[in-house]
Amino acid sequence: MLNFTVGPVQSFEEVKRIGAQDVPYFRTSEFSGLLLESEELIKEFACAQEDARCVFLSGSGTASMEAAVANLLSDKDNVIVINGGSFGERFVELCKRYEIPHTEIRCASGKALTCDRLRPFEKKSYTALLVNLHETSTGVLYDLPMISRFCHDNGIFLVVDAVSSFLADEIEMEKSHIDVLLSGSQKALGCPPGISFLVLSRRALNRAADSRYKGLYLNLQSALKNMERGQTPYTPAVGTLLQIHARLLKIRELGGVKTEVERVRKLAKHFRENMCGLPLDIYSERMSNAMTAVSTRKCSAYEIFRILKNEYGIWVCPNGGELAEKVFRIGHIGNLTIADNNKLLAALRELAEKRILR
Ligand SMILES: *Cc1c(COP(=O)(O)O)cnc(C)c1O
Secondary structure, three states: OOOOOOOOOOOOHHHHHHOOOOOOOOHHHHHHHHHHHHHHHHHHHHHOOOOOOOEEEEEHHHHHHHHHHHOOOOOOOEEEEEOOOOHHHHHHHHHHHHOOEEEEEEOOOOOOOOHHHHHHHHOOOOEEEEEOEOOOOOEOOOHHHHHHHHHHOOOOEEEEEEOOOOOOOOOOOOOOOOEEEEEEOOOOOOOOEEEEEEEOOHHHHHHHHHHHOOOOOOOOHHHHHOOOOOOOOOOOHHHHHHHHHHHHHHHHOOOHHHHHHHHHHHHHHHHHHHHHOOOEEEEOOOEEEEEEEEEOOOOHHHHHHHHHHHHHHHOOOOHHHHOOOOOEEEEEEOOHHHHHHHHHHHHHHHHOOOOOOO
C-alpha cells in the first residue's frame, strides 16, 4: 500500500529497523540518556525556551490534549477554544468533562480564523486559549503569529496542539510565546502510534507545580519529576520511544527542523501544482504543509477513497460526518517522495478519464 493518510504514515528505514528488534528493558542509564537526548532534540526542533521541559506520555495525541487541559487548567480559568472541526471539538469536550469555564470561537468548516473574531475577546477576563494549529479534519492551518500576538498582548496562556504540524510547518515556541506545544509519534515524526509529548514553558511548569489534578496516569507532576532522570512513572511505549529517538537523530543529521519542514513543503507544493486540471477543489482556506484537503464536485469523495484503496493500493484519508461524501485528504508527511505523488496523481487522472472522478 502507498499511504497518503495523516497517520500512521509511511515510516523510515531507521524507524522500521528498530521495530524488527526486541524491546529492551528501560530502567537503565542507557534508556534515561536516550530519553533526555530526545527531550533536547524536541526542544531544539520546537525552538523552545531554554528553560522549557518536555515529557512523554504513553497514549495517542489525545492523551497529551487531555493532560494539558486536566493538569494545567482549572475552574479558575476562563478559556477560549478555537473550534473549526473535530479536533477543536475535542478540546471543547475536554473542557466540559473537566468543568473548565470556556467559550468557543467557532470557525466554519474549511475557513480560516480572522482577527475580527478575536477582537471581542480582547482586554477581558480570558486566561487561556486552546488551538489545534492545523485543524486536521478540514485542513485549515490557523494563523499562529496572529493568535500569538493576541495571547501575548492579553496575557493569555497559549496551548497549541501541533500533533499534525510539528515538523511539517514552521513553529517557533519561544518566538510565538507558546506555553504548551503538544504532538504525537504517528504524524510527521513517522513513527508508530503510542507516544505523545508536551513541551512546557516556564509558565506551564508553574501551572503544573500548582496543579490540583488528582488523576494518576496523565499526571504531569509525576511525569516531570520522573523526567528529571530521563524516566517515566510507568512502563512507556518503549519501542516507540526508541524509534522517535532514532528519527530525531536522523532529522538532525539531515540538517535539522528547517530541512525537514522544507522537505514536506516541497511534497505538498508538488502535489498542489500538479492536481490542477483534475476535477477537485482545494477545500481549506489556509493550508498546512502536512496535508491537502480536496472536495469533489459531482462524485462521492468516500467512493474515491474506496476505489483508490481497493483498486490502486493507495490510501488517502477519508472524512467522517458531514464531509464524508464531499472531502478527502492527502497527507504529505511520512516517508513519501515526488515519485509517490506521481503515482497518486496518475491514479486520479485515470479515474477522471473514466469519469469516476468528476
Ligand atoms: C491526529 C491529531 C490528534 C491526535 O489524535 P490521536 O488519534 O489521539 O493521535 C490531535 N490533534 C490533531 C490536530 C491531530 O491531527
